[in-house]
Amino acid sequence: MRIEAVEIRNFRKLASVRLDFSKQTTLLVGANNSGKTSALIALRSFLKQGISAFSKNDLTLSRWQEVNDIGAGWAVDPSVTLPGTWAGLLPSLDVWLHVEDDEVHRVSPLIPTLDWTGGRVGVRFALEPKDEENLARTFHDAWTATQALKAAWRLPAETAPVILSSASTNHNVGHEAVDYGADHVSAVQTDQPLLSAPEPRDLSLWPDDLIDFLSKYFQTHLVLRHYVLDPEKFQPPMKDCACVQDLPRDSEPLASNPLADIVLIDEINAQRGLGDAGEHAADASTGRISDTARLSRQLSDYYTKHLDPAENPGPEDLHALQTIAVAQEDFDARLKQAFKVAFDEMAGLSYPGVTDPRIRVASKLSAAESLRHESAVSFELKGTGGLATSEMYLPEGQNGLGYQNLISMVFRLMSFRDRWLHVGKAAKPMSDASIQPIHLVLVEEPEAHLHVQVQQVFAKKAFDVLRNHIDLLDKSELTTQLVISTHSSHIAHELPYESLRYFRRLEAGANGVNVPTSNVINVDLAYGTTQDTQRFVQRYLRVQHADIFFADALILVEGSAEKMLVPLFIKHRHPALYQAYVTMLEIGGSHAHRLQPLIDALKIPTLVVTDLDPKFESGPNAPTQRGVKQISGNPTLKNWSDLDSDVDSLLEAHTEAKIKKGDDQYAVRFAYQTAVTVSLDTTTEEALPSTFEDALAFENVSFFRTLAGTGLTRKFRDILTTETDVKSAAAKLHAALTSGSKAEFALDIMMSVDFEKMTPPRYIDEGLTWLEERMQKQELTVNGDTDAE
Structure with a gap:
């Protein structure tokens, strides 16, 4: 048995989303403020905490007016309460389980009809008025x-x-x-x-x-109820929105939570509070100050629950108990001897008298309490020359915070697993309690305080830790499902991409909802249909560390020179774009179009900076010319854009023709070399560049005439210094680019003290301006300003 999917409706930014669960680890990715944490809170609130976890702020803002319309009617006549008025207004969570034939008895309350043949069952957790x-x-x-x-x-x-x-x-x-x-x-x-x-x-x-x-009275007047769902009405999402089924008007709620004995939920939130062992950490859920986050406290709690010989002792514990008893007896005798002088002195003051109770001092030795002190957990130091400095230790608070977090999280995962399986002492008081068949573990942003290598270790090992028990390793009767939310491309890099769920921010007005919301996209469905495309995208993203899943916008560039210089153009000339989270991928014009299925699915605004690559129908690449029937040899322009491949048409194409529109938030803008006017001493003519490098040179002739450097840099300097004819200079620059290092060329430019005075190639600057304007509009509309142009 396992959780197949959940559908969340009307909960914060999640107006209607479907979250499919992987069999093992499900990774929630997406830009900041896209709803990942809301999804985890929804799971926790509905499945674990109940009505006490909810407030009116959990209701999606777009539903507030509809609720207030009901109130407006009651203000006039409170007797008007129509059945079904609240349907689809308040937060709800639909949980869909996949059930094997031999597990049907566990879900008997959820079997919808006598005709049910197994496979899928569903239950709705819905907030409703307690008494309308x-x-x-x-x-x-x-x-x-x-x-x-x-x-x-x-x-x-x-x-x-x-x-x-x-x-x-x-x-x-x-x-x-x-x-x-x-x-x-x-x-x-x-x-x-x-x-x-x-x-x-x-x-x-x-x-x-x-x-x-x-x-003020949300929890007084509302209640969390549970309803059986119809598996026949389980529908795939439409336009990335969940198609949540409507309940029949005569649906009766179940008497209790049907998943209480099926799903056990544990969680690690992002505010783990580790640091100096002398500091107290605040509990993220309550705000109260507590030291439970310390490793020594976690160790002590684990010992108490699973190892303490004083709790439900067995034959194997008798020796340990005897040792503690002897130690306590000896210590009590020492205490009596130590306090004798003080008590005798007190007796000289006529207390205690004949009838007064006598003072007695006794100890209580507890192994669990002995683990709560500051040095219960420490880290051994090693000396040089192979000698261990075994007497030298650092307390837990002085070890690296990253390692503290890793140890803490792994230890908590172990504790979750052992509590679920009733390991050790926990088994005896719970001997009559059954083990839930599904263990759902929620981890929020495990990358907090972890450096890259440790993030990758956690991503690879977390699920294995949760399954590292003899009753779990090769058995399928008990299911572990791990859900992680993250902003780390390194964690996304380590997990199979079919486990990724991408949360996309939607502007106000999207899908008919008048406030900003989010939807969820299965990444494994976004790679395209051909096997070659899927293989290329997955391998390429592994090289790029999956930054694409967290970006506000994407820029695809042709080569290394653009990869180095375009970010500097953004910094110095496009401040609004510089403040956004923009991911730049160097992919080249011959392969960029392979990312189209993924980008179309994720719907991230994208600027594709590519080369014109002019050529004749049956010849090699050549300098750009007008009126000679050249075509573009660039696969990206031919296979992704809607532009003609004819060079003359490409040179004359207006801005709108270079934009491939998706929805209101998503579009792809293609930027390639266009005509520029260049002055070389006494002549001013049109120049037709065909690469980034010669386009940059024609925009900055004076800069390149004095640019220090060798190789390709020197060739450009000599050509622009000696040539007076623009067309001749263009041909020679094109020829020079067939040899020489473009990366060294870019580095020479970056080293120049006059770099900030450079003018970017016009086609790139126009593309960056377009992307910057889209980012500014998106910032306004995602924040709810629907009047933004």
């Missing part, structure tokens, strides 16, 4: 009282015989008495207005609307 009529009535009373108070405040004293006081009033809510406190008001007689103001104006009093009312 009671909610309507109590909201109506609170809202009506508030409106009366506002009306009284606006009236002059002589015309306001009745106002409202802020006295606390108790209202019966079901079987619970709820005190609305100073915010709830009731009518009282008075001769004076409560407030006066120079001008009548609106007051901000609770509750303004139903959402405001629920901000």
